[in-house]
Amino acid sequence: MKLTDNTILITGGGSGIGLALARAFRELGNEVIVSNRSEERLAAARAEGFATYAVDMADPAGIAAMAAQVLSDYPALNGVIQNAGIMQMENLLNGNTQQVQDHTIAVNLLGPMRLNNALIPHLLKQDRAFIMTVSSGLAFLPAAMFPTYSATKAAIHSYTQSLRYQLKNTSIQVMELAPPYVQTTLTGEHQATDPHAMPLDEFINEVMSILKQNPDTREILVERVNFLRTAESKGMNAYYELFNGFNDQMASTRTTSV
Numbered sequence: 001m002k003l004t005d006n007t008i009l010i011t012g013g014g015s016g017i018g019l020a021l022a023r024a025f026r027e028l029g030n031e032v033i034v035s036n037r038s039e040e041r042l043a044a045a046r047a048e049g050f051a052t053y054a055v056d057m058a059d060p061a062g063i064a065a066m067a068a069q070v071l072s073d074y075p076a077l078n079g080v081i082q083n084a085g086i087m088q089m090e091n092l093l094n095g096n097t098q099q100v101q102d103h104t105i106a107v108n109l110l111g112p113m114r115l116n117n118a119l120i121p122h123l124l125k126q127d128r129a130f131i132m133t134v135s136s137g138l139a140f141l142p143a144a145m146f147p148t149y150s151a152t153k154a155a156i157h158s159y160t161q162s163l164r165y166q167l168k169n170t171s172i173q174v175m176e177l178a179p180p181y182v183q184t185t186l187t188g189e190h191q192a193t194d195p196h197a198m199p200l201d202e203f204i205n206e207v208m209s210i211l212k213q214n215p216d217t218r219e220i221l222v223e224r225v226n227f228l229r230t231a232e233s234k235g236m237n238a239y240y241e242l243f244n245g246f247n248d249q250m251a252s253t254r255t256t257s258v
């Protein structure tokens, strides 16, 4: 991708990784549009000068309406970063997680698919365009306490490959950003200061530097996520050893019971 002169929609762009990407892309000379559900986050983004659109990524009609409005207001739109997402713990033993499962799949998986469906016909008409999905290191080695979240991210990784293949002879470049554990409030306030999580500014700096060095990259992988991304390449036994060790450690450090 060319890193300047784009018009980019960033879902969930009012906080965390989305907001940091919005600022970084704007600094490089791109027009950035932010969408979110919460009015508070939208107001804060507007205060920074971003154009904002309210949308609930779990609502198919809302996604279609938002996409139509953005395209009518910004016909030069040529990029989307599918960043909005939620991450909730689930205890699969108690049979009470249906609502979390339905909502997580709607927001994290169906949401980006539906928004892409609405934008692709327009993006195909642009001289150059891009779609960036946001998966996770947990797409490659699930966090057992977050089963549906991990499954949606594995599904986004799979879907992104198919999307890239189908769009290979078009003007749309397809990229996947797979973050490691980063200091945001995704799972609550504690995450933003967790010393085990990567500082947000370090993460964004590394992401932007990868994009500058390799603008045609398929996957944007910072150093810290590589042990997850490559987990399965070590062979079945080594993978399950890593999987169990990773999840045992996560379970022992969690104070909240699932």
Ligand SMILES: NC(=O)c1ccc[n+]([C@@H]2O[C@H](COP(=O)([O-])OP(=O)(O)OC[C@H]3O[C@@H](n4cnc5c(N)ncnc54)[C@H](OP(=O)(O)O)[C@@H]3O)[C@@H](O)[C@H]2O)c1
Binding pocket: 011, 012, 013, 014, 015, 016, 017, 018, 035, 036, 037, 038, 039, 041, 055, 056, 057, 058, 082, 083, 084, 085, 086, 087, 107, 134, 135, 136, 137, 178, 179, 180, 181, 182, 183, 184, 185, 186, 187
């Ligand atoms: N931080 C990490 O450790 C990490 C690791 C791997 C992957 N990721 C991924 O990175 C992305 C950004 O997460 P983050 O860490 O920056 O956390 P975050 O600050 O909580 O960002 C998530 C964004 O999604 C929006 N969102 C949630 N539900 C929505 C809905 N129904 N409709 C529209 N927007 C919705 C949220 O805003 P509203 O609630 O206002 O809408 C928020 O702005 C997510 O896809 C996440 O899975 C994060």
